[in-house]
Amino acid sequence: MKEYLKEIFLKYEININEEQCDKFVKYYSLLKEWNEKINLTAITEEKEVVIKHFLDSVLIYKDLKDDESVIDIGAGAGFPGIPLKILFPNLKLTLCDSLNKRVNFLNIVCAELNLNNVQCVHARAEELAHKNNYRESFDVCVARAVARLNVLSEYCLPFVKTGGKFIAYKSVSVDEELLEAKNAITKLGGELLCVKTIQVEETNEVRKNVFIIKTKNCDKKYPRGQNKPRLNPIS
Numbered sequence: 001m002k003e004y005l006k007e008i009f010l011k012y013e014i015n016i017n018e019e020q021c022d023k024f025v026k027y028y029s030l031l032k033e034w035n036e037k038i039n040l041t042a043i044t045e046e047k048e049v050v051i052k053h054f055l056d057s058v059l060i061y062k063d064l065k066d067d068e069s070v071i072d073i074g075a076g077a078g079f080p081g082i083p084l085k086i087l088f089p090n091l092k093l094t095l096c097d098s099l100n101k102r103v104n105f106l107n108i109v110c111a112e113l114n115l116n117n118v119q120c121v122h123a124r125a126e127e128l129a130h131k132n133n134y135r136e137s138f139d140v141c142v143a144r145a146v147a148r149l150n151v152l153s154e155y156c157l158p159f160v161k162t163g164g165k166f167i168a169y170k171s172v173s174v175d176e177e178l179l180e181a182k183n184a185i186t187k188l189g190g191e192l193l194c195v196k197t198i199q200v201e202e203t204n205e206v207r208k209n210v211f212i213i214k215t216k217n218c219d220k221k222y223p224r225g226q227n228k229p230r231l232n233p234i235s
Contacts, residue, residue, distance in 0.1 A: 016086075028049055041076075056200075061087055070092065071093075072144075073141060073142070086115070125155040126224065135158060143168055148181070149184075157218055172206040191212065192210070
């Protein structure tokens with residue numbers, strides 16, 4: 001796995017050292033072991049994990065700084081947060097997930113990989129975002145495969161400080177979501193910065209990462225509780 005990992009990352013101009021490479025290998029081992037106990041991912045084959053989880057998580061590497069504070073909403077098995085942390089050891093990372101058994105797994109991974117400055121939080125995003133030490137206090141919020149963009153913006157933008165970024169990991173179908181989410185992004189204090197497109201040759205898939213900059217403070221009523229962002233998205 002190690003050589004394949006290096007080869008693939010290098011192809012996409014991502015340099016990793018031996019220590020980082022070892023951490024990815026160990027992460028894969030833990031993922032495979034714990035996936036048999038709790039449902040973390042349907043993707044378990046070695047090369048597929050490298051491409052569809054590890055590489056996919058770090059395709060935004062050129063847009064991050066090593067000392068930023070990052071929150072990963074709906075972290076699940078740790079993607080994209082943990083691969084980003086391996087790549088950028090000085091990131092101040094918060095991993096948020098609503099399922100306690102996944103948070104337990106994330107804590108184990110962080111301990112086993114000796115990842116410092118990582119907080120794993122068992123919480124729903126719509127509740128956590130109203131707490132003072134989380135609200136509008138992160139340089140970057142990332143989310144991958146969580147919800148449509150109009151819903152996701154309400155969950156994520158309240159965590160981002162003014163001048164910070166919300167990065168949504170999306171696929172080729174994002175154009176429709178962007179139209180649908182235009183008003184929501186504006187109401188939540190955001191502004192579309194750009195959409196970066198990357199063709200992943202190994203899977204013949206197109207990844208579209210959406211960059212939204214936070215231009216002003218978010219109204220305190222957002223995010224709404226009682227599952228309202230999903231049931232009644234901002235229009």
